[in-house]
Amino acid sequence: MIDFDSEIKDYRPSLEVDAVEDAIVRSDLTDMNDLMMNLIKEVSKE
Amino acid sequence: MDYERRIRVIANSYYNMGLEKARLRDLTGSADCLKKCLHFNKYMTDARNLLGLIYYEVGEVGDALVQWVISKNLQSEDNRADYYLEVIQKKKGTMDLERRAVRRFNQALAYVKSESEDLAILQLNKAVEDKPNYVKAQLLFALLYIVREDYQKAGKAVNKVLQIDHNHPKALYYKSIMKETGTRVKPEREPEKRKLKNVVSHRQMQDDDVIIPPSYKENTRDQAVLNILAGLLLGAAVVFFMVMPANTKSINDNHNKEMLKYSEQLSQANQKADLLTQQLNSLESEKKTAEDSLASLTNNSDSVLAQYQSVIGILQAYKKDDFPSAVKIYADLNPGLIASADVQAIIVEIKKDMAQKGCPILESLGDKAMEAGDSQSALNYYAKCIELKPDSWQAKFKTAVIYKGMDQKDQANGLFSDIINNSKDETLSAKAKTERGF
The missing domain is CATH 1.25.40.10 (Tetratricopeptide repeat domain)
Known part of the structure; x- marks a missing residue:
């Protein structure tokens, strides 16, 4: 049988349309290529 | 830069997986693949646009907008996200x-x-x-x-x-x-499948398929309402066709019984009214008789009471020695109306006295009435005289003359014949013959 309380914890509020702008600003767009570039830069500095 | 190529290959692989899953409508799996794709290469515009499309498809329009706006920022030219954003914003009321x-x-x-x-x-x-x-x-x-x-x-x-x-x-x-x-x-x-429900299907049965008998119909709300309405109609029909006639018959029977009862009462009342009417008629008849009787006793000059008054008048005239008045009153007396034996005895005595002395006075009164032109009163006086003294030939002659004058020839001739045959007065008999026309 379903444990309602634990099940309901999985539900998250949907992103409201008015909050899209903030969500875009807060988005982390770092990808694997950026990470690799950072690593290479750090290695180059050393 | 071998790692760049490798990263690109991995990202492409995830994108391809995501696209394949999206085509199979495994949207959750597709979104996972596309997210991984973007972790490897954020510039995979198609992957980001598809991720936005999947978010939009599952109703997460905010997340979809985020992905499309970022996509637009990362690739401003020739981007499918333009179209998606335009469609959403263009359609009136969609965003609301x-x-x-x-x-x-x-x-x-x-x-x-x-x-x-x-x-x-x-x-x-x-x-x-x-x-x-x-x-x-x-x-x-x-x-x-x-x-x-x-x-x-x-x-x-x-x-x-x-x-x-x-x-x-x-x-x-x-x-x-x-x-x-x-x-x-x-x-x-x-x-599409619903349209084909009556077409013979050859598809293979699945484990979770349910065979529903053709006669079975799931009750929807509308059907329930229809069933309730049908039940109400059926109930109303039962009441109308079965209960109402019985009630109507019972009401009619009771009504007829009451009508019968009222008819009997009305008939009895009518009989009673007829009886009362008969009694009323009888009483009215009796009343009229009594009134007539009372009138005959009191009102007329020929009434019983008047006869008694006449007797009293005669006696008073005797008391005053006024014999002519007594004779005059006697002329109008009708002794037959007097029932009392005592008064009748008095009248017999009066009659004897009148027979001895009254006739000349009566003839005199008759003559005076004739002179006054009152032949009817004259006839009365003469008749009374003849009644008291039948051989009053002068009175008979005068009476016959009056009848002759009144054109009552039979009565006149009878009296004239009586005089001619029975009277010893030859002069009077000659007059009678003359009057008679012999």
Whole structure:
């Protein structure tokens, strides 16, 4: 049988349309290529 | 830069997987692949646009907008995201509807967490009504109905989710839970399949297919209303055709009995009225007789009372030695109306006296009446004289002359003949012969 309380914890509020702008600003767009570039830069500095 | 190529290859692979899963409507799996793709290469515009499209398809319009706007920022030219954003913003009311549905879901979630499930269901109902493909709302809706053990409604919501996202893990989980309880959730068929329901199907049967007998029909709300209406009509018909006639007959019988009773009473009343009318007529007749009798006793000059008064008048005239007045009153006396034997005895005495002395006075009164032209009074006086003294030939002659004058020839001739035959007065007999016409 379903444990309602634990099940309901999985539900998250949907992103409201008015909050899209903030969500875009807060988005982390770092990808694997950026990470690799950072690593290479750090290695180059050393 | 070998790693760049490798990263690109990995990203492409994830994108391809995501695209394939999206085509198979495994939206959750597709979204996972696309997210991984973007972790490797954020510039994979197609992957980002497809991720936005998947978010939009499952009702998460906010997340979709985020992905499309970022996509637009990362690649401003020749980007499919332009089209998606334009379509959403161009269509009137779309954004308002999306915004409202999301707010309702969030509000419902807040209600659930504050243990107000009824209010949450109301909000979710409106949300999925406006936006049936809102997967999170459908799933929360299903969860609330599973907890309430209303598996029919929960099953419908779960099926709707699985139509949108065939392998949604939570929907599959809820479906498995309902299967454990023995609920068979009928999957909603596609409209195209619904059209073909009467066509012979050759497809292979699946494990969860349910064979429904053709005669079986699931009761919908409309059918229930129709059934209730039909029941009401049937009940009204039974009352109208079976109960009403019996009641009407009973009422008519009672009415007829009452009518019969009233008719009998009316008949009795009529008989009584007839009897009373007869009695009234009889009494009126008796009253008239009594009134006539009283009138005959009192009012007329010929009345009984008048006769007694005449006798008294004669006696008073005797007392005053006024014999002519006594004779005059006697002339109008009718002794036959007097019943009293004592008074009759008095009248006999009076009559004897009148026979001896009254006749000349009566003749004299008759003559005076004749002189006055009152032949009727003269006849009375003469007749009274003849009654007292039958051989009063002068009185008879005068009477015969009066009758002759009144053109009563028979009576006149009878008297004239009596005089001619019986009178010893030859002069009078000659006059009678002359009058008689011999």
